[in-house]
Amino acid sequence: MKITKPRLALICGILCISIFPILVKLRLTPGLISAFYRMTFAISLLLPYVLITKSFKLPKTKFLILAALCGVLFASDVAVWNIAIQDSSATQASLLTNLSPLWVGIGSYFFLKTKPATNFWIGTAVALFGMITLVGFSFFINLSFDNAFLLAVLSGILYSIYLLVSKKVLSEVDVLSFMTISLLASSIYLGIICYFLDEPFTGFSNTGWFVLLIQAVICQLCAWLCLSYATQNMRATRVSLSLLSQAVLTSILAWLFIEEKITLQMIFGGIILLCGIRITFYDKTITLKNLFSKN
Numbered sequence: 001m002k003i004t005k006p007r008l009a010l011i012c013g014i015l016c017i018s019i020f021p022i023l024v025k026l027r028l029t030p031g032l033i034s035a036f037y038r039m040t041f042a043i044s045l046l047l048p049y050v051l052i053t054k055s056f057k058l059p060k061t062k063f064l065i066l067a068a069l070c071g072v073l074f075a076s077d078v079a080v081w082n083i084a085i086q087d088s089s090a091t092q093a094s095l096l097t098n099l100s101p102l103w104v105g106i107g108s109y110f111f112l113k114t115k116p117a118t119n120f121w122i123g124t125a126v127a128l129f130g131m132i133t134l135v136g137f138s139f140f141i142n143l144s145f146d147n148a149f150l151l152a153v154l155s156g157i158l159y160s161i162y163l164l165v166s167k168k169v170l171s172e173v174d175v176l177s178f179m180t181i182s183l184l185a186s187s188i189y190l191g192i193i194c195y196f197l198d199e200p201f202t203g204f205s206n207t208g209w210f211v212l213l214i215q216a217v218i219c220q221l222c223a224w225l226c227l228s229y230a231t232q233n234m235r236a237t238r239v240s241l242s243l244l245s246q247a248v249l250t251s252i253l254a255w256l257f258i259e260e261k262i263t264l265q266m267i268f269g270g271i272i273l274l275c276g277i278r279i280t281f282y283d284k285t286i287t288l289k290n291l292f293s294k295n
Helices: 005-017 020-025 030-053 060-088 090-097 100-111 117-133 137-141 147-169 175-196 206-233 234-242 246-258 264-280
Strands: none
Touching: 005 206, 005 234, 005 246, 020 030, 020 060, 020 206, 020 246, 030 060, 030 206, 030 246, 060 147, 060 175, 100 117, 100 147, 117 264, 147 175, 147 206, 147 234, 175 206, 206 234, 246 264
């Protein structure tokens, strides 16, 4: 498999977002306000750059509205995912949020011209089996259907819709212009919600502010510039499924920095998950015939 620019961007984006769940676990700020500052700090850094370099291009009204809608969808995804993590376990929230490839595949089948290939469905099945193995079969069976559960499922659905809509927008709008519009919409939208819900905009520790800045620069700007570029040049289904590898990287980082245990079961599940992702990048359609072919 050749490492093309879109694939390299996808890898970099996944690396950048892998630290986000760990930062959320620190609980230095409320979930909603964390999402707000992640978007606001990011647009505060990006907007001057695109204006000074004159790299912002105002798209047609249709795509301007769709780009803003992407901002609302992504902001909603991050907000409810933050709350799901803080109100339950990161494991449950991550598992349910990472069901998004299924929603993307179904959405692509009905709404996009490019239909998911056979290898996508095979890879999805293998990757999801790896994800379940990673977190434990008993945990998956005993999931409690509380508010946190519903929020985590909602997060995955919102993210899948975001990917499908952004794929359409990025076919006509460049990445920097798309990110600028999307982040601006996200910031305004979350700011209004936080204001009416009386969320605290200040009063955080220095460490809390530093973590918010890291979320904005690394987890938002760097990650989503890379992922938007990858989405622009790759299948939305492939991008969404590849993001499942974030769970593996997050587990390793959690073990290194916050002393979470990594078991052999988690390692085995991670290997299966990555194998599932690899299947989606296999060009020839996988069938029983070519699996057992001598060629």
